[in-house]
Amino acid sequence: MAERQQRTITINDVARAAGVSKATVSVALSNGTGPGATVRVAPETRLRIHKAAEELGYTKSGLALALSSGRTYTVGLVSQADTVSDDVSTFNAYQKDIMIAVTCACARAGLRMTTILVSTPGTTTAAEIADGRVDGAILATLRDDSLCEDVFKRGFPAVTIGSGYAERRVWPDNRGGMAQAVEHLVSLGHRRILYVGYPDSDVGRWTREERRDGYRDAMLERGLTPRFHGTWAIREVFAESPATRPTACVCFCDAIAVDVIRAARRCGLAVPTDLSIVGFDDGVMAQSADPRLTTVQNPIDAQADHAIALLQSLWRREPAVSPPPVPT
Amino acid sequence: MAERQQRTITINDVARAAGVSKATVSVALSNGTGPGATVRVAPETRLRIHKAAEELGYTKSGLALALSSGRTYTVGLVSQADTVSDDVSTFNAYQKDIMIAVTCACARAGLRMTTILVSTPGTTTAAEIADGRVDGAILATLRDDSLCEDVFKRGFPAVTIGSGYAERRVWPDNRGGMAQAVEHLVSLGHRRILYVGYPDSDVGRWTREERRDGYRDAMLERGLTPRFHGTWAIREVFAESPATRPTACVCFCDAIAVDVIRAARRCGLAVPTDLSIVGFDDGVMAQSADPRLTTVQNPIDAQADHAIALLQSLWRREPAVSPPPVPT
DNA sequence: CTCACCAATCGAAACGGTTAATCAAGCATA
DNA sequence: TATGCTTGATTAACCGTTTCGATTGGTGAG
Numbered sequence: 204m205a206e207r208q209q210r211t212i213t214i215n216d217v218a219r220a221a222g223v224s225k226a227t228v229s230v231a232l233s234n235g236t237g238p239g240a241t242v243r244v245a246p247e248t249r250l251r252i253h254k255a256a257e258e259l260g261y262t263k264s265g266l267a268l269a270l271s272s273g274r275t276y277t278v279g280l281v282s283q284a285d286t287v288s289d290d291v292s293t294f295n296a297y298q299k300d301i302m303i304a305v306t307c308a309c310a311r312a313g314l315r316m317t318t319i320l321v322s323t324p325g326t327t328t329a330a331e332i333a334d335g336r337v338d339g340a341i342l343a344t345l346r347d348d349s350l351c352e353d354v355f356k357r358g359f360p361a362v363t364i365g366s367g368y369a370e371r372r373v374w375p376d377n378r379g380g381m382a383q384a385v386e387h388l389v390s391l392g393h394r395r396i397l398y399v400g401y402p403d404s405d406v407g408r409w410t411r412e413e414r415r416d417g418y419r420d421a422m423l424e425r426g427l428t429p430r431f432h433g434t435w436a437i438r439e440v441f442a443e444s445p446a447t448r449p450t451a452c453v454c455f456c457d458a459i460a461v462d463v464i465r466a467a468r469r470c471g472l473a474v475p476t477d478l479s480i481v482g483f484d485d486g487v488m489a490q491s492a493d494p495r496l497t498t499v500q501n502p503i504d505a506q507a508d509h510a511i512a513l514l515q516s517l518w519r520r521e522p523a524v525s526p527p528p529v530p531t
Numbered sequence: 532m533a534e535r536q537q538r539t540i541t542i543n544d545v546a547r548a549a550g551v552s553k554a555t556v557s558v559a560l561s562n563g564t565g566p567g568a569t570v571r572v573a574p575e576t577r578l579r580i581h582k583a584a585e586e587l588g589y590t591k592s593g594l595a596l597a598l599s600s601g602r603t604y605t606v607g608l609v610s611q612a613d614t615v616s617d618d619v620s621t622f623n624a625y626q627k628d629i630m631i632a633v634t635c636a637c638a639r640a641g642l643r644m645t646t647i648l649v650s651t652p653g654t655t656t657a658a659e660i661a662d663g664r665v666d667g668a669i670l671a672t673l674r675d676d677s678l679c680e681d682v683f684k685r686g687f688p689a690v691t692i693g694s695g696y697a698e699r700r701v702w703p704d705n706r707g708g709m710a711q712a713v714e715h716l717v718s719l720g721h722r723r724i725l726y727v728g729y730p731d732s733d734v735g736r737w738t739r740e741e742r743r744d745g746y747r748d749a750m751l752e753r754g755l756t757p758r759f760h761g762t763w764a765i766r767e768v769f770a771e772s773p774a775t776r777p778t779a780c781v782c783f784c785d786a787i788a789v790d791v792i793r794a795a796r797r798c799g800l801a802v803p804t805d806l807s808i809v810g811f812d813d814g815v816m817a818q819s820a821d822p823r824l825t826t827v828q829n830p831i832d833a834q835a836d837h838a839i840a841l842l843q844s845l846w847r848r849e850p851a852v853s854p855p856p857v858p859t
Numbered sequence: 860c861t862c863a864c865c866a867a868t869c870g871a872a873a874c875g876g877t878t879a880a881t882c883a884a885g886c887a888t889a
Numbered sequence: 890t891a892t893g894c895t896t897g898a899t900t901a902a903c904c905g906t907t908t909c910g911a912t913t914g915g916t917g918a919g
Binding site: 539541542543553554557558561591592594595596597598599600 | 874875876877878
Binding site for chain 2: 263
């Protein structure tokens, strides 16, 4: 026997098998077309078509469908690895949490999701995102604001999440969360509270500023002196005399908190006896830390759902939806 | 001014603007068509076309491109949540690790990836996967072997990863890994080594059997008596007299190992002084455990790369590629 | 008997690209 | 001067759907 050429069977094959035109097949297989529909198909014809489709193992082409309807029911998640090599180990935990959260949110909304990974900033272009294969994008790049800007500039339906460019953005209450953290520590009796953050270039501007300022204002309101430090050389701070050394740290995120705990322990400080630490995000890092990290909850699932809702309202050309979620 | 209707601009618009036919635009913008090509376009025409495209902000439709070329350069990752609700919290850590690993592997290979989440088994059909929007699929469902079977049955290019249906599968050396774990414990002087696994229905058949049998055979080869237990009521085992109580546990995966450690501590056993624990996977759970969990490395990134390579060989209609990766 | 209407179906255009086949010049060669 | 090759561009078909407008018979009203 000659090897049969593997060809996917199309609507034409079904039409031929059922002895009708492809237009009829289309309506028979598509919308249930309730009684009010303009075009109907005779019950027996419909049955014959369904049977033929079944026998042939027909599957509608999602591509053709999307092309002709102009809707893909797919959202693109634009995510960013930490280093040039797209290795799993260089993905930060928060980024992973976002990916999972958005994935689930899409599933809940009945949408597909395709992941677009930008490795080096500048590699991925807005054209790649807005090429029609997705109906909208969720930008979770953390850095690389210029890409976000480009996407928005084309009028492509997009939402940034958790960071970055501010045009259309879903975000946690960074200021409020930081105020909470400070309040928590103050209520425990702390006065010298240090803020530990990333250097300026390593994270989207808005999130960085909001958290930093939230901490600063909360401190000032309570008559305390804010003090800032980067992640580098943090051990120098812990080596200071007990009189000036901070008794607590508020960290930009959980990843930093974990690092700080580690550094503090190396300096002979016990956590939380000698030093209290508060993180931000409450992601997988905080949850699996031992003892469990005190952290400001960053309701990432709610944010993902909200981002999807925003996209959907853009598709409907509605102006906006509800306010952003608030951490507790 | 009237609000201008937002319409995406197509190849026709560029053709009109440049004063040429759309075919010319297509070749001018597509392949560089080296000198050997049948159809060429004059340098000045090419320039004019590029300029027009630039000015209009033209972006090729990925959909139309895929439809006409028959290739999407996208792979589908079929993943499965732990419970009916697609909530992030019900995703198991291993599943998340796989998602990230496959995402990165696709990026490395220059492919897009779309995630197809199957919530309840039976909800997602093979037709949804093989509808032409992806060129191939990586099946990481852990359970729900019947879906895998359906996909393979259609002759759709697919590979299962880390578990499940065995037709075309990328897997770690489960037997060897378990033998290693046993060997490790024996070398530490342990004799009574318990195996802790999931109940039969909770995980794909092949992985379950291979790990269990790998443990059993390794034990028997050393003249030791294998002993099995599920995750339920594990504390009864730890409550036994020190004479019969196991001194070490080999666990099906890291998640179980973490649970077992917790249970052991509740029973007043110190880990690893009174009880040694070995996990399997070396995923995020093991890495963030404190102290770091002893575990068999399951090289998930390599497996993801291998899965992609397998798909690519299927596309080229080549028979097969290299053997599966081995854990260390 | 004719006309209008309705249900069922069909043909063709459209979606936005690629590509094979064709065609009009321009120019060298016989 | 007719022939043939080369270059640059066009026309038309195709990928697999949906959808609009047109075309059939069949039937009830006038």
